[in-house]
Amino acid sequence: MRSDLDLLEAWRANDQSAGEELFARYYPLLLRFFANKVPVEPTDLIQETMLACVDGQHRLRETEKFRAFLFSIAYNKLRDFYRRAQVGEEPVDMASHASADLAPGPSTMMGRDEQQQLMLRALRRIPVEYQVLLELFYWEDATSAEISVLMDVPHSTIRTRIRRARQLLEEALAESANDPRVLERTRTDLDGWAAKIRSAHQVSAAL
């Protein structure tokens, strides 16, 4: 199998089939990277990322893995997207803003069941930086070294941040479990509510 870097070089030298192969390899990763962060179809963002990858403006450091390089471009494209979405605002601070605030609207990716939908929504409600961190670490099996490259923070910081991100995620999950607006958008287990209300209602009816 040809290496990613081989394919990239060949694509840069105008070998379309090499480009197609590289695209096929990384399309699933890019799709899930963007799908839970923007409320639009991620088609444009994936296209921009692939084109930025091939146009050679971004230099691949010798030791760097192609995947980390690709994610760092994707991360920048995401930042640009949020900046465009917030017309006239300051540069986007991904460390303190959640994707749900930067680009509100339902995500394009739906979980298989309600539990997953709640999880995906909770991920969207923590700062983007933490969301990206958790998703790369747990879904993509990225190493903390890779993540440190793409986020441009020291390697040692990453572990602390993952712990912090997990904490925030747990808080977001706990909050959403009792938020009527979340409930409304999720087809939650209304049976559970009914049971709760039934017992409460007997009390209020007796008053």
Added chain:
Amino acid sequence: MAHHDDPTESPKAMPSALDVDSLAESLEGRRIRSELESRLFGRAQPSPRIGQYSLQHRLGQGGMGTVYAATDPQTGQSVAIKVVPTDKAQAIDRLRREAKAMANLEHPNIVTVHEVGTCDDGLYLVMDLVEGQTLAAWANAGRAWPEIVALGLQVADALGAAHDLGIVHRDVKPENILVDTQGQARLVDFGLAKPLPGSEADNLSQFTESLTDTGVVVGTMGYIAPEQLLGLSVGPSCDQFSLCATLFEILFGVRPFDGKTGDAVAMAIVTGDVSAVPDEVEVPASVAAALRQGMGATPAERFASMKDLAEALRKAMEAQGSGRGSGRGSDKGSDKRRWWSRRRRR
């Protein structure tokens, strides 16, 4: 994951079953991929097909499936296709029910279903493509109250027709009412529809699922009728409740049943604790009164039928129109005053 040397970072704490691996293989993933291949490498890619229909773009996605705009290459006809993946058993049931319910329903304010079928990705339902927006989006543009009530009357008429066939919608809410480019209301999503026991629809379409039983709660929080929320037996008047809750929210810009927590909202519904109407909204008190009656805590407190609700709303509109008209010596059509509904609170 090789790098979990730190026990506090056990992958167990993160749900491992997130459905992300199959994303690229989903219908949606394949469609975006073919679009990208054609953009990046200039090859014309055939768009994925469902039945004889060729998918164009996605219209919307919810927990129960995805809706696409599609065309029939033979006739050039544009349609909307709802696709529900096979692994969503509950959603599949709903889609089947929707198809059955709608096959018997023909009404200008109800979206027509043309076909049901199965494909590799699941079950699909082919419907009229409605060009327009949801009621919520439509109302966000700022609408005069008579315009909103007139639209509500169309939905009331559509629901009345469904009730006549013995079908209860059970999930009336702003997202399930579309407004087409001609300003006509189109009711969608009969996925929770249920025939009344012993009705014509019950005999005809054999809804055999357990949903005819009491004790199963379906609907949407905030619009769901108390008897529905409590899992009691549900009749046509639950649609009346939900339609009134919907119109209340659109007209007054506040949710009729509100609270900081899901518990509080549920309790407000069950105890009939309707939000106050904001002072600055100029909607006749008679309209608000009709909506309150439609949201009665028990079916007995509501109007006897959709027709009666419609009648009350119509009277309220006429009283307002002729009252103002005679006061200024002009007919009601020349009343240029606008009543803006407040933006919906989100």
